[in-house]
Structure formats: structure tokens, C-alpha cells
Amino acid sequence: MVTTQNQAAPVPRAPAPPAERPRRRPRATSGTGRLAALLVSPTLLVLTVVVLYPTLVALKDSLYGTPGLNPKTGFVNESDPFVGLQNYGAIFGAAGARFWNAFWNTTFLTVTTVALETVIGIAMALIMHRAFQGRALVRASILVPWAIPTAVSGLLWRWIFNSNGVANALTGQHILWTTEGFHAKLAVIIADVWKTAPFIGLLVLAGLQVISKEVYEAARIDGAGALRQFWNITLPLVKPALLVAVLFRTLDALRMFDLPYILIGAKKTSVETLSMLAQDQAANVRFGPAAAYAVILFVYVFLIALAFVRLLGADVLGDDGPARTRRRWLPRRRTEVAA
Template identity: 40%
Template sequence: MSMQAANATELTRARVRSAWMFLLPMIVVLALVAGWPLVRTIYFAFTDANLSDIGSYSFIGFANFLEYYEGEWFGLLVDTDWWRAVWNTLWFTVISVSIETVLGLVVALTLNAHFPGRGVLRAAILIPWAIPTIVSAKMWGWMLHDQFGILNDILLSLGLIAKPVAWTASPDTAMWAVIMVDVWKTTPFMALLILAALQILPSDCYEAAKVDGIHPVRVFFRVTLPLIRPALMVAIIFRALDALRIFDLIYVLTSNSRDTMSMSVYARQQLVDFQEVGYGSAAATALFLIIAVLIALTLTFGKVRLGEDVR
């Protein structure tokens, strides 16, 4: 091995050691703050722990997930309320993330253009995202109220509805009301990530397309969209992760309603309301596994590299 190659190898090792020195404190903190509670939750999923006496429990294996007893099946995997919560969560995730992606793309393309007041508009568009979820949920809860909500008042004034609608209480509108509020709040997040990708795109391609007289719509689908695809997929994955574990928005707007109950709300109900720590931990563990599998499939079949640069 030449002296130059040996020096390069030693430099690489030094950089790796430095990287681990900087990362080690963060890894330790994550292990304590996130890793230990996760391991503890998974462990409790295989016990009969109860919140009234958390120190006294027995190991019961997979009984919280599935158990055959006296001719009947019991457990999380045969609980219709659980599978309804799974369906609600997946439905909410697909619809809300799809709408937010399209609207976020439109907003990002608009903010990427040059026009007076662009900086002020960029700052204003982030206000819904900056408001804490609990605050925005309570605010929209009042606006959507069937008796004194401003939304019903506006629609009644315009003659679009004949009587007040209980947006968050009716099974027909509750989930759509939650989706509407989530889209209002989270679209700026998608727009911000997409705008960041648009800002670093090379201008040469667009100048050449303009000289050639190519239609802007064709330029978008043939040039812009392929170039921002890695950043767009990362934004979708981040947003989907957040949507799959949604709790606060649904709980504040609709509480424990079966029509909108998410997997997180279901786990909380079992853990706190019913005080079944073991069963609630089983639901939380199943939620973790579902999210992990869905994200792994997205990364695999979407061929997404989270570290990929936009070129």
C-alpha cells in the first residue's frame, strides 16, 4: 500500500471516529428517551398488567393478541373495534396525505415564482403549521359546532344548507371534518419541503425549454417532477408517519367516537379508560409494527434513498 493510500485510509478512520463521537450522545439520549419506553411497551404487550396495580402482573404470551378459549377467539387480532381503528387510520392517512401533497405542490410552485410580497406570503403560509395541534383542533371544534359555529352560520347565510350540521358528531361528516382540519394545518409543511427542493433546481433546463418553446405543463411533468421526486417522496414519508400515529387532532375533535377512532386513540382508550396496560400495550405494539412495515414497503417499492441528493 502506498503512503498516499495509507494516509487516506487513516483520514477516513479519523472521520468515522469523529462522527461516532458526535453521534454517541444523541444515540444515548434516544436510547433512554425513546428506546427504553418502546422496549417496555413491547414487554407489557405480553403481560396482563393493569393500571390500577402496575407492579403486579403475569406473563401471558400472545394472549393479548390472539387466544383461543372455550371455543372462542379473543384478543386484539379478532377485535372489530381495533380493525375499524386500523381502517380509519389508513383511510385518514391516504386521503389527507394525498390532498396535502397536491395542495402543497401547488402552493410551493406558486411561492417559487417571483412576484411582489413573496417573502411575506411565505411567512404567512406557515402560520397554520406553527399553531399547536391542540390549539388548532379546539379552534376548529368551535368553528364546526352545530349550534354556534361560524361555518354553519356562513353556509346557512349562503343557503347551502337548510339546518345546522354537526360536523364532528355525525358519522357521515366526522372523518371528513378531521381530514379538512388536518389538510389546513399540514399543507404548509408539505409546501415548505417541496419549495426547498424547487429552490435548488438548475435553471439551465428551464432556460433551454423556454428557448425551445416547450409548454410549461410538459416541462413540469418531464423536468420538474422527476427532479424533485426524491424530496417529494421524503416529504410524503414524513407526513405519512405523522398521519399514521395521529392522536391529538382526532381525540380533541371527536373524542372516542368509533367512526373516527385511530389506532393511537384506541390504544389510549384501552390503556387509560379501561386501565388495561397489557392490552393497550399490545395495541401500541401493533401500531408500531404496522407503521414499520408500511414505511419499509414504501422505501423498497418506491426505491427511495433518504440520503439521495436532488440533482
């Protein structure tokens, strides 16, 4: 048997290229991190002093009672006795009627005033956004109520709602606005809406000025009327600014104190809010129950803000809505029309 020795030698294979390692994201250098920490530190310091420290102190004080006679020793306590959660138990127990009245007053005034301020604020923003003679004067007159301090505004409206004031002269009736009853709530609502509706109008006006005129021109060409333009263009594009304004006003209205306190008065069941209740306890040297009311109000405001951001957080960013609205109403390119 003959074997051939001229067989082709095996060709050596090229070494396989090394596997590519996944790229790592570039990390911030130490200098950049230090600069960021340096820039953020003043804000964190202010938040710690203004928000975190008072909250912790109020939480600690809510666990202590009012100094009084010690039944074991027969002497007066020199310091506040530790009572644990008794202040919270008293709020939802013996003092539950007054607490729930203040809670529902706070909720009712917040919902009513914010709803009216939103509608009126949007109308103010649309008026201030239009081009006409004397627009600067109209803008200044609309923003004047918001610039007036709340205490001064409360005194002005107290004079208006006096028994012989302007309100009774216009209605032709003799209503005691600053006494108990639903008319006291109505007086607070009118005064608060008059003062803070321009705030929402100002933020909505800022959102209106960002909208391009080409969007409205394209909508007119498509035959969209004024109502359809407002519903499909103005409202979606101004929604981020509007939601921020409503959130700020809601949080501010939940802490309402000075306007009903000055306009109607203290210890009025019709308009007593949680802030007024906490102030009344502190004025009577019951700092433990006052701190408990303040903590409950803080938790209530925090939960409302958290729910608002969680439910409407995506819309607040406004990533898809404005772009989708612009693409819908902007005129198509010539190549698309020819196709």
C-alpha cells in the same frame, strides 16, 4: 566429426518482476474511528432513550395482563400477571371489531390527508417560488397554520364546526360535525390538511430553489409549455424532496391522535384511530392491552416506512434523474452544434 566450440553462450534471462499484490483500501486510523464514534454517540444515545427503550418496555408490558382476582388463591394479584400472547389474541378475537375499525380509520385518514396535502403543498410551493410583489407576506400567511400547535388548531376547528359555527353558516345547513358519521371524518380531514399542507409546501419550496433557471430557459427555447415544463423538469428535479416530505407526513398521520381527540372526541367510532384506542386502554388501567395496541401500531408504521424506502429509495437519492433532466434541457455546446 568436428565440433565447433565457438557457439554462442546462452543469454541469462532477467528475473521476472514480482507479482503485484492487490492494493488494500486505506483503513481509518484509530483516531478517526474514535472521533467518528464520539460524534455519533449522542445521536445513538438519544435514539436509545427515545425509541429503543420505550419499544422494548412496551413489548414486555404487552405480555402481561390486568391485575385482578386470582382464581387459584382467591386474592387480588398485587402485580400484573404474565399472560403471554393473550392480549394479541384478544385484539384479533374478542376485541377484533373495534381494532379493525380503528385500523381502517387510521389507514383512510392517512391516505386521504396525505394525498390532499401533497397536491395542495405542491401548489403552495409553486406560488411561493414565483417572484411577485408581496411574496414574503404570502409565504408567512401560508406557513402560519403549520406553526399553530395541534391542540390549538383542534379547538379552533371545533368552534368552526360547531352546530352554530362558521361551517354551517357557509353551507346553509345544520350538520352536527362532531358526532358520529362520515361528516366527522370530513371535519378531521379538512382540519389536518389545513394545518400540515404547508409542511409539504415548505420542503418542496426548498427543492424548487435548487433548480437552475437555465433549465427552464432551454425548455422554453425548445417550445415546451408550462405543463410540459412542470411534468418533465419541475416534478423530476423536486422528486427527492417531495418523497421525503410525503414519507414524514405518512408516518406522522399514522400516529394521529390529538386532532381527532380534541376536534371530535374520545370513543367516537367514526374517527377512532389506533393511537386513540391505545390511549383509551391505558386510561382504563389496562396497560397490557394498551401496550399490545402500541406494539401493533409500531409494527404497522415500521412496515410502511420500510416499504416506502425500499420501493422509492433509489429515487429519493436522486442520482440519475436530475442529471438526466439537466442534460436533456441544457443548451448544447457550439462544437456539438457545428458537428
